[in-house]
Amino acid sequence: MEQWMRSVLLSLAxxxxxxxxxxxxxxxxxxxxFVAGETIDEAIRAVAQLNRQGMAAxxxxxxxxxxxxxxxxxxxxxxxxxxTAIHQAQVDSTLSVKLTQLGLDxxxxxxxxxxxxxxxxxRDLGIRxxxxxxxxxxxxxxxxxxxxxxxxxxxxxxxxxxxxxRSLDDVLRLAADGVHLRIVKGAYKEPxxxxxxxKADVDANYIKLMEAQLLxxxxxxxxxxxxxxxEHAKRFIAEHGVARDRYEFQMLxxxxxxxxxxxxxxxxxxxxYVPYGNDWYGYFMRRLAERPANVWFVLxxxxx
Ligand code: FDA
Numbered sequence: 001m002e003q004w005m006r007s008v009l010l011s012l013a014x015x016x017x018x019x020x021x022x023x024x025x026x027x028x029x030x031x032x033x034f035v036a037g038e039t040i041d042e043a044i045r046a047v048a049q050l051n052r053q054g055m056a057a058x059x060x061x062x063x064x065x066x067x068x069x070x071x072x073x074x075x076x077x078x079x080x081x082x083x084t085a086i087h088q089a090q091v092d093s094t095l096s097v098k099l100t101q102l103g104l105d106x107x108x109x110x111x112x113x114x115x116x117x118x119x120x121x122x123r124d125l126g127i128r129x130x131x132x133x134x135x136x137x138x139x140x141x142x143x144x145x146x147x148x149x150x151x152x153x154x155x156x157x158x159x160x161x162x163x164x165x166r167s168l169d170d171v172l173r174l175a176a177d178g179v180h181l182r183i184v185k186g187a188y189k190e191p192x193x194x195x196x197x198x199k200a201d202v203d204a205n206y207i208k209l210m211e212a213q214l215l216x217x218x219x220x221x222x223x224x225x226x227x228x229x230x231e232h233a234k235r236f237i238a239e240h241g242v243a244r245d246r247y248e249f250q251m252l253x254x255x256x257x258x259x260x261x262x263x264x265x266x267x268x269x270x271x272x273y274v275p276y277g278n279d280w281y282g283y284f285m286r287r288l289a290e291r292p293a294n295v296w297f298v299l300x301x302x303x304x
Contacts, residue, residue, distance in 0.1 A: 005289075005295070006289045006290075007189060009285050009286075009288050009289035009295070010188065010189035010285070010286065010289045011189060012285055013189075013281075013282045013285035013286055013289070014065070014282065018281055019279070019281045019282065030294075031280050031284045033254045034252065034253060034254045034255070034275070034280075034283070034284060034287045035062070035253075035254075035275050035276060035277075035280045035283070035284070036253055036274045036275065036276045037276050038276065038277060038278050039276070040061075040078075040081060040082055040085050040276065041085075042276060043059055043082075043085075043274060043276035044085050044086070044089045044091060046253070046274055046276075047059065047086075047089075047091045047092075047093045047274055048089065048091050050272055050274070051091055051092050053261070053264065054264040054270075055260065055264060055270050055271065055272050056092045056093065056094075056248075056269070056270070056271040056272070057091070057092065057093040057094075057271060057272050057273075057274045058093060058094040058095065058096045058130060058250070058271055058272070058273050058274065059082050059086065059093050059094075059095050059096070059274050059275075059276065060095075060096045060097070060098075060132075060273060060274065060275040060276070061075065061078045061079055061082055061097075061101075061275075061276065061277050062275050062276065062277035062278070062279040062280050062283055063075050063078075063098065063101040063277060063279040064098045064100045064101050064134065064279070064282055065100045065101075065105065065282075066100060066101050066102075066103065066105070066106070067105060067106060068106070069103065069106055069107070069110060072101070072102055072103035072106060072110060072111070072114060073103075073110075073114065075101045075102055075114070076102055076114035076117055076118060078277070079095060079097055079102075079118045080117065080118060080121050082095055083095060083118070083121050083122050083125055083127055084121075084125075086125070086127060087125040087127070093127075093274070094127055094128040094129065094130060094271070095118070095122060095127060095128075095129045095130070096129070096130045096131075096132050096273060097115075097118065097129060097130070097131060097132065098131075098132045098134060099111055099115070099131060099132075099134070099138065099141070099142055099145060100134055100138060102114040102115060102118075104138060104141060104142070104145070105138075108141070108145070111145065112145060112148065112149075115131075115145065115149055116149075116152070119149060119152075119153040119155060119156055120153075122155055123153055123154075123155050126155075127155065128155045128156075128157065128180070129155060129156050129157075130156075130157045130158065130159065130180070130182055130221075131145075131146055131149075131156065131157070131158040131159065132158075132159055133158065133159035133160065133161050133184070133186075134188065135188040135189075135190065136164060136188070136190050136194045136195065139161075139164065139166070142158065143158070143170065146158045150177075150179060156180070157179060157180030157181060157182065157219070157221075158179075158180075158181065158182070159181070159182045159183075159184055159223075160174075160181055160182070160183055160184070160209060160213075161184055161185065161186030161187075161195075162183065162184065162185050162186060162202050162203075162205045162206035162209055163185060163186035163190060163195040163196050163202045163205070164186065164190070164194060164195050165194060165195065165196070166194070167205065167209055168205065168208055168209060168212070171183075171209045171212050171213055172212060174218070175212055175213055175215075175216030175217075175218060176216070177218070178216060178217035178218040179218045179219075180218055180219040180221075181213050181218060181219070181220060181221065182221035182223045182250060183206060183209050183210050183213060183220065183221065183222060183223060183224075184223045184224065185202050185203075185206055185224065185226075186202070187286045187289075187290065188286075203226065203228070203229065206224070206226075206229055207229065207232060210222055210229070210232075210233060210236075211236060214233075214236060214237065214240065214242050214246075214247060215240065218246075219246055219247065219248075220242075220246065220247045220248075221247070221248055221249075221250045221271070222247065222248070222249050222250065223249075223250035223251070223273075224251075225251055225252070225255055225256040225259065227259065230249065230259075230263070233247075233249070234268070244269065247269070248268075248269040248270065248271050249263055249268055249269065249270045249271070250270070250271045250272070250273060251270065251272055251273070252272065252273045252287070253272050253273060253274045253275065255287070260272065
């Protein structure tokens with residue numbers, strides 16, 4: 001049942017009509033639990049509050065799968081505005097971006113141009129940028145652009161998904177160059193030809209990727225809410241003496257807040273992924289799919 005519901009929710013995540021409705025009507029259906037607000041000012045206030053609680057942030061201006069050049073350029077403008085706002089407010093935050101928001105599906109050169117604008121501004125302000133990983137048909141294109149950009153900018157990192165069979169090879173190739181990687185389980189609906197269908201296999205692969213990256217000269221973001229993996233990471237980091245400036249834990253805004261506070265109390269570096277903006281629908285549906293029990297909270301809220 002849970003597997004079926006997950007699959008339905010992930011299919012709905014790409015529904016264009018629902019996405020248009022969501023943009024028009026603002027944060028609804030309990031999305032506020034996962035999204036910091038619709039404007040950059042609201043997002044900066046949320047980041048400042050997290051900073052006061054000892055957590056760093058990475059801001060994400062929501063949006064994906066853009067098919068229009070003007071919209072892709074406007075998304076790049078929003079990223080530049082976010083970087084300036086981070087700098088002006090002097091908050092502890094990086095930026096996360098999705099390449100399909102910046103034109104990957106339209107024209108690779110447009111996407112590169114937008115990314116160079118963002119990375120150049122970020123470098124001037126001393127801010128890091130992480131390229132999120134989207135669904136598997138975009139994985140190779142994302143890594144190709146990442147390779148081009150990391151040769152030009154030292155403030156860019158990307159994400160590797162443990163559910164993809166290819167990921168260990170990707171980590172081993174990138175690890176040798178000491179890159180900045182965030183390891184996640186993976187949030188999209190993928191076929192068994194490219195991704196492990198069983199959660200146990202994804203979890204086991206996550207551990208392999210995380211260990212390989214932690215032993216490399218690069219930086220590792222251990223991005224998960226899975227307590228078993230977090231405990232494993234803590235032990236591994238202690239046993240191998242991984243320096244504090246070579247790793248951090250990462251979680252999503254609004255998910256497992258007690259676990260977040262516990263990590264901070266224990267003295268571990270923690271960064272929260274803080275999304276904002278009006279294009280919240282796809283992100284929100286993926287959060288529901290990760291834990292279908294969330295759907296009942298949404299329905300209860302809607303009926304109240
Ligand atoms: P898992 O799904 O096994 O969850 C472990 C426990 O966490 C659950 O038992 C539950 O208690 C809790 N939990 C997890 N999700 C929850 C939810 N939505 N609501 C309530 N509780 C929940 N993915 C991707 O494909 N590309 C990307 O670029 C990113 N980027 C990214 C950044 C950061 C900072 C994080 C933390 C995650 C991502 N992800 C991502 C999402 C990732 O792939 C994955 O879908 C989620 O993190 C959920 O998986 P967990 O590792 O938490 O494990």
